[in-house]
Amino acid sequence: xxxxxxxxxxxxTVTGKKLTVTCSQNMNHEYMSxxxxxxxxxxxxxxxxxxxxxxxKGDVPEGYKVSRKEKRNFPLILESPSPNQTSLYFCxxxxxxxxxxxxxxxxxxxxx
Amino acid sequence: xxxxxxxxxTLSVQEGDSAVIKCTYSxxxxxxxxxxxxxxxxxxxxxxxxxxxxxxxxxxxIAVTLxxxxxHFSLHITETQPEDSAVYFCAASKSVGGADGLTFGxxxxxxxxx
Numbered sequence: 001x002x003x004x005x006x007x008x009x010x011x012x013t014v015t016g017k018k019l020t021v022t023c024s025q026n027m028n029h030e031y032m033s034x035x036x037x038x039x040x041x042x043x044x045x046x047x048x049x050x051x052x053x054x055x056x057k058g059d060v061p062e063g064y065k066v067s068r069k070e071k072r073n074f075p076l077i078l079e080s081p082s083p084n085q086t087s088l089y090f091c092x093x094x095x096x097x098x099x100x101x102x103x104x105x106x107x108x109x110x111x112x
Numbered sequence: 113x114x115x116x117x118x119x120x121x122t123l124s125v126q127e128g129d130s131a132v133i134k135c136t137y138s139x140x141x142x143x144x145x146x147x148x149x150x151x152x153x154x155x156x157x158x159x160x161x162x163x164x165x166x167x168x169x170x171x172x173x174i175a176v177t178l179x180x181x182x183x184h185f186s187l188h189i190t191e192t193q194p195e196d197s198a199v200y201f202c203a204a205s206k207s208v209g210g211a212d213g214l215t216f217g218x219x220x221x222x223x224x225x226x
Contacts (some may be wrong), residue, residue, distance in 0.1 A: 033213050042118075042201055042218040043156070058213055059113065090155060100146065101214065103155040 002027045004104035006091050012110045013081060021076045021107050023091030031094045032074040033058070033101070034066065036087040043090065049074055081111040114139040116204050118217025126225050131192055133220045135202035136184040142204040145178060145185045146214065150199045159200075160187070189222075197224045 004025045013019055023032065033048040035058075045058030049068040063085055065077040074093075078085060091104040115138040125131045137145075143164035148156035162169045162176045162185065169176050173192075178185040189196055199221050203214040 035216075040121075040218060042216040043214075044216070045213045048213045059215070100158040100161065103157070105155055 002102070004091055004093055004102050006089075006104040006107050008107060009105060010108050012112065014112055015082055016080050019078050019081060019109075021078075021089060021091075021109070023074045023076065023104060024072050025074075025091075025093040025102070026072065027093060027095070027102070028071065029093035029095050029102075030071070031101075032068070033092045034064070034074070034076050035090045035092065036060065036085075037090060037106075038087050046076070046089075081109075083111050085109065086111050114142055114204055114206075114215040116202060116215050116217045118202050118220060120220060121218065122221045122223070124223040124225055125192055127192055127194060129192055131187075131189045131196070131222055133187045133200055133202070133222070134184060135186070135204075135217050136182075137204040137215075138183065139204070139206070140180075140183065141206050142215075144205045144207065145176070146203050146205075147176060147187050148201045148203065148216075150201065150219075152198075156201060192222075192224050194224050194226065197222060 007022045030051050034046040035043040037043045044060045046064050047066040049055045089107045092101040094101045118135045146161035149159045150156045160174050160176050162178050173190045175188040199219045201219050202217045205214050
């Protein structure tokens with residue numbers, strides 16, 4: 001089954017404790033992105049990757065890091081999480097021809 | 113960068129009536145405009161999209177129109193049903209399919225009244 005998976009689905013952590021949210025897709029897609037969703041603000045792009053070892057900033061990259069060492073994986077790293085990073089995070093992928101973006105199930109992160 | 117404005121933020125319609133959601137964008141280089149539906153607690157899912165070389169696209173009860181000159185596009189849902197209740201997001205991208213990222217509007221909460 002073609003899908004985008006994220007782990008964990010829910011995470012409560014404390015300020016400053018490094019964390020990683022994993023994202024994996026099994027569709028051989030070149031393009032992958034991370035978004036955060038906040039009430040009243042819609043979805044905002046954090047980072048995207050157009051291929052292995054190629055990443056670029058989106059609209060709200062501050063406080064986040066990403067890596068793309070393998071085509072199927074695109075982890076989101078929060079080196080020192082802060083309460084303003086409490087949000088719902090979605091990973092998405094699409095193929096080179098630019099058909100629709102497939103979204104993962106989301107990760108709800110709470111930073112206290 | 114691109115800026116997408118979406119209106120209204122909440123829309124309540126009677127079951128069976130039509131619903132229209134409107135978006136405007138700022139970057140004339142944008143050429144791909146998808147609409148996503150997000151049900152409570154679920155991921156966004158593409159319901160329809162339109163490319164800049166097309167003025168209108170229809171899929172059963174859903175249609176999207178695009179006016180490139182005015183930089184606005186709209187979602188039309190006819191004969192609304194209870195299962196249409198959700199949050200709808202418009203988006204814009206310079207890459208077809210939005211492969212290098214989508215700029216989203218802030219969403220419209222569509223409520224279908226029985």
